[in-house]
Amino acid sequence: MKNDRYFVDDDGAIISETRTEKTIRDGYNLLDIALVRKLINWKGFPYTFQAIMLLVFVGLIFIGWQVYTPEGVNDKLFAKTNIVTLVIWGIWWPLMVWFAVTMGRVWCMICPLELVSNITERLSRKLGVKQKPLSKWIRSGAIIVFLYALIQLLVAGINLHRIPAYTSFFLIGLLTISAFVGFFFKDRAFCRGFCPIGMLLNAYGRGGMIAVRAGSGNTCQGCTGKDCIMACNRNKLDARSCPSLLNPIKLNSNKDCLVCRQCIKSCEPDNMQLLLRKPFDKNDAREEKASWALTIFIMLVSGFVTSELTTEWNAANKIFVALPEYITNITGLHSIAGFIEGLWIIVIYPLLLWTIFGTITILTKGAESLTDAWRRLALPLVVIISAGHLTKAIAKLNAWIGFLPNSFTNATNGNTNAATAGINVTPFLISNQFVSIIGLTLLTIALIYSLRVEKITGKQKSYPRFIPKIILYLFFSFIAFGIGL
Ligand code: SF4
Ligand code: SF4
Ligand code: SF4
Structure with a gap:
């Protein structure tokens, strides 16, 4: 069997060896x-678990249907007290990020979207529909990058993650697209070319x-x-x-x-x-350069993660959003202030950040052009970015999960306006200082793995090429240090 193993010799050269x-x-x-x-050999696996998750999704769609933040209520607090926004954005999303980084794509094995597209794919075949294979550009992940960027814009622009009705639409949208894609395309097309979180799971x-x-x-x-x-x-x-x-x-x-x-x-x-296995197993193949779609995706996520981390430290967040707020004020476009901030987070800021990193890489002879540098930087940097995301995920879980017991009561007695009714919970399970320490530890471990990835995939042994990774590590660590301040 040909199954290559990659490692770096003392001179930094990549060596591949057929595994024995x-x-x-x-x-x-x-x-x-x-x-x-x-369990694995059981015929009901993974379908039963996927069906249970589908029921959860459908249940949340019904509960969140047409539920908006009441007038005069803080939308963030309302989101924490509503079971739909709490489960999807406060629990499922952070846990999925954690599982992806530590365990790989394990969420995929119980994912209800795969079940829906699987069912419609089979139905379509039964009906004799001529299903299409995925074209190359769809397989490249271009649509995934677009959909993920759209979600982030909607998060910033209309607070998708804070309003139960929008979250309900979001889930309906995901289920509908997965059903349509399954119907018209073959071979697990939704997962391979459309799933908005597919590339996040791929990268993390x-x-x-x-x-x-x-x-x-x-x-x-x-x-x-x-x-x-x-x-x-x-x-x-x-x-x-x-x-x-x-x-x-x-x-x-x-x-x-x-x-x-x-x-x-x-x-x-x-x-x-x-x-x-151990994390980042040394036997896994590693690309020297990420694909274009993956590179753009990682750039975009770097902006999102920076923004998310700064929301845990008021002063840092004020600085981070100062420019988009200034633009909103001088243009008077207050009605689309969220979208302006969204564009800053996922387009302008990442471009600035990666231009700095790319220029350093070129100056240290790690790449020939800016675009070449970005593609070489993407995979080592995503390790640090994912640690930043893990830190945010812990901070979020810590701040939100305490609302879970009351959110069940709110959902069953119809009182979704719990935020105004007064909530007697201790929202923070651990102190912000402890979250900060966990974050700094995760980032330090990630830096070590990131430099290892760089050493394995880099063109030549050149320590200056570590500089962008160290800068990102110090930058994220600085923000993580301020969590709760
Ligand atoms: S993985 Fe199993 S089924 Fe596939 S070639 Fe090897 S032995 Fe055969
Ligand atoms: S790729 Fe997306 S749709 Fe497919 S199983 Fe994974 S999370 Fe679900
Ligand atoms: S995705 Fe393919 S390779 Fe991976 S577990 Fe499923 S069948 Fe096996």
Whole structure:
């Protein structure tokens, strides 16, 4: 089996080596646990879990339907007390970010959107619709970047994340698009070209500790069935060949694998593994340059994460939004102030930040042009960006989760106006200082991994190329230090 392993020798050169039987098993195979194996081999897996999550989504859509922030009520406080906004933005989103960074794309294995597109894809086939394969530009992730940017603009512009009715529309939108895409395109098209969080999971999940990998190369070589890739298995209900069109035999990265485990079920010789490994496993393949879509996405996320981190420190946030506020004031465009701020967060600020980083990279001979630098910087920098996101996620969970018990009561007795009714909760579970310490620790660990990624993928050994990563680390650490001030 050809399954390359990449590492850097003493002179900094990248060396790839075909993995041998001895090196093939890197991590603990969770399938050795009888209960895990039983669960995965169960025919109802993952559909039952996906169906439960779909019911949760539908329930939240109904509860949030036409619920707006009452007059005179602080919209942020209202969002915390309403079960729809609380569950989606205060709990699900931060937890998904945490799971992605630590465990890879594990959310995907219970994701209801995949279930919906799977159902409509099957329905469409039954009806004889001629489904299209995804074109190259859609597969590149261009639509995903656009949809993610749109969501961030709506968050800044209309407070999508604070108003239950908008969150309800958002969920309806996701379910509707997944249904349509599944109907008209084939081969898990929604996940591969449309899911707005697909690229976030792709970028953040690369170092995750859960990974699906083939076992012995000899077994695969001698395997006559090749059920994990046979097209005739793709449309089965269970034990399918990879529905994402990946080649499980050669899998050497977490970026596209949804951990759906169909290939594990389909492998008659029982040679697929579900590994628990160290973070950022050294055997995973790493690109020297990120694709264009991924690069733009990571640039955009760097703006979003900076903005989110500054909201935890009033003084930092005032400085961060000073320019868009100034522009709003001099133009008098107060009705679209949120969108102006959104453009600053996801377009202008990232461009400025990455131009600085790119210029440093060129000056240190790490790249030939600005665009070349951006693509080389994207993957090492996203490790630090994801740690910033984790820090924000903890701060958010810490501030929101205390409202959960009362939000259930509000949802059942119809009193969604709990914010005005007075809420007796202790919203902060741990102190802001402790959140700050956790953030600084995460960022420091991320810097180490980021420099490691740089060393593995970089063109040559050149310590000055560490400078942009160190600057971003210091910048995020400075903001994390001020959490709660
Ligand atoms: S890629 Fe998106 S739609 Fe597909 S399973 Fe993952 S989160 Fe769900
Ligand atoms: S079915 Fe299993 S043994 Fe056969 S090629 Fe696929 S992973 Fe290897
Ligand atoms: S490689 Fe296996 S686990 Fe990953 S998406 Fe394909 S079938 Fe699912």
